[in-house]
Amino acid sequence: MLAGVMAERAPTKRAIDPAGAPGPVPARLSDNPLTRSAAGVVGMVVLGLISLACIFSLPWTLGWTSPSETPPYRAQELEAQYLPPFWSSHDADARERLLEAAAARIARETEDAGPGGAPFEPSEEELHSAAPRYILGSDNLGRDLFVRCLAGGGVSIGMGVAAAIISVFIGTIYGAIAGYFGGRLDAVMMRIVDILYGLPYILLVVLLAVAVDALMLEWMARTGRELSEGQRIFVNVLTLLVAIGGVSWLTMARVIRGQVLSLKEQPFMEAARAIGVPLHAQFFRHLLPNLLGPIIVYATLTIPQAILQESFLSFLGIGVRPPLPSWGNLVAGGLAELNTVKPRWWLLLFPSLLLGVTLLALNFVGEGLREAFDPKRGAARRST
């Protein structure tokens, strides 16, 4: 049957080709290197929406704007636990909890209004209008999943970007030194990279996290000082950042070394040496600007990797520690709630979806950038 279809199609194709009809038009939207491929454009738009929303809402979700109140990311409403998204179907159980939560809200409001008020029996309409409407549902402690996803996204993306910056910084310097000086130094430096590649990074991260934790406890015991919650979160996040950044610069170093190896043989580098340009100026004025393309490309490809690693570690429970959310530990929490009796699907679906879409978008953007910076594509070169 397949052969029949092929035979049917083949003549039409042959009939079209000699006529000089253009082949399928490549998916290109403009000459701007950033917006050349359709996937890249879609990726950028999606990424922009998600990351801007997550990052710009961070001050609010983490409670920096109103320090006296409980930060929204962990504001609990125990009556409102496990509420599905308001637009989805509610089973009897959920409907009951919804009304309970509404009643509790009304009761709190009247209490705030003034003590000594008579017990108040709200009407059904009042209850309906007071019922919490969670866009993405709520979790086991009645926390708004949407807010937690926003905050978690901010944490995940922020750590991804920070880790990428660390890896670009270390990787570029390391790779450029190895590539430029070459010889024995290069061999030694690259063997170190090979060895680090060989170490299982999960092990490294666990060791690092445990060691930092132990050191922190010992320091607290020795000095008798208590670290505040915020400080502990800071130490936790920083440890994770160092761990992820510390393993993801290896690829960067290799890429940059390769680029420098080929760049330093270019006649313009030789011209710089003939002129007597000092070493640091050779590096900053001649090498670095020509490395910018690959650096940007690999940085955009490192961000999703770092986000994935952070999420993975958080999923395993050694990354960002609850109650601070990250997409990774939100997914882990959602997975724990997944059972056949009461499938709280929203707790798993939304964080996973956000994580997946963001990673995909980042990869599309990275690929688009790589294509745009490919020197074999003349038009891309022209616009730089």
Next chain:
Amino acid sequence: MTDPKDREKSPPEAHTPQEERSIAHRPEEKASRESGGAALAPPAAEEKSSPPILEVNGLKVHFPVRSGVLQRVTGWVKAVDGVDFHVREGETLGLVGESGCGKTTLGRAVLRLIPPTAGEVRYRGNNLLTAGGAEMKRLRQEMQIIFQDPAGSLNPRMRIASIVSEPLRVHGVCNDKDELRERVQTLLERCGMPRNCVDRYPHEFSGGQRQRIGIARALALSPKFIVCDEPTSALDVSVQSQILNLLRDLQGEFGMSYLFISHDMAVIQHMCDRIAVMLGGKIVEEGPRERILQEPQKDYTKALLSAVPVADPRERRKRAASAA
């Protein structure tokens, strides 16, 4: 092409011992000088003997060949293997030979862009190979190189203004922004480029224009000695002659010496006062242009000359007859 006799620039009158060794045919040299354009010659050539600006003695550049798991050195590529020559003030020495004979390596080694294995390079008496950082930097102001590949020799991410002004800035010759710009524009204009090209990037120019920019950069510090590493082999023929004439005019104007590397006999004939023929890392024959072109001594030189295509069919027939 102009008659070679019209442009005798610096007849290397043999006075130093090296000169006695290398030039055996002085009468011709004199004859050609008497017949021709002494008026064109730069001041340096007016003197009976101009001192050598660059002397190279026993220069060797060997590259190790490594093989095996341990990357042990199993042999050496002798790219330049014991070369002696000198270049006089205001003179052009042509270095000719087949590809792979070490011409380019020699040119780079002379400027210490490739570390030589052995030998001595003296620029006005200063040993270049032992010069320290500060001294080398000072000497680099007087020696420059023009590259074969005009596209690759300009940093694609820099504007023409900063490419050409870089030597001036690096050596602190000039730091004032407006003055730098003025100097760069004057230089570019001298090299046949429009003044308004300074804010553009190298890829916006043609091969010939890029080579002019490369020449302007080399000239920025008013060097006394320039290595021209096949400056025209990447250009098409009409642009070639423009660039060659520019180089020649500039030589007259600034009184520079050239070490002119090429595999093209016609270019060498057009440009050079003396010619050195290289083969397998060694100079097999050296002498004034007229003698090398008309009475080559070594078989390799003869073969090289006979490989030059002849445009005139009668000449061609004559040559075929003599070869048979």
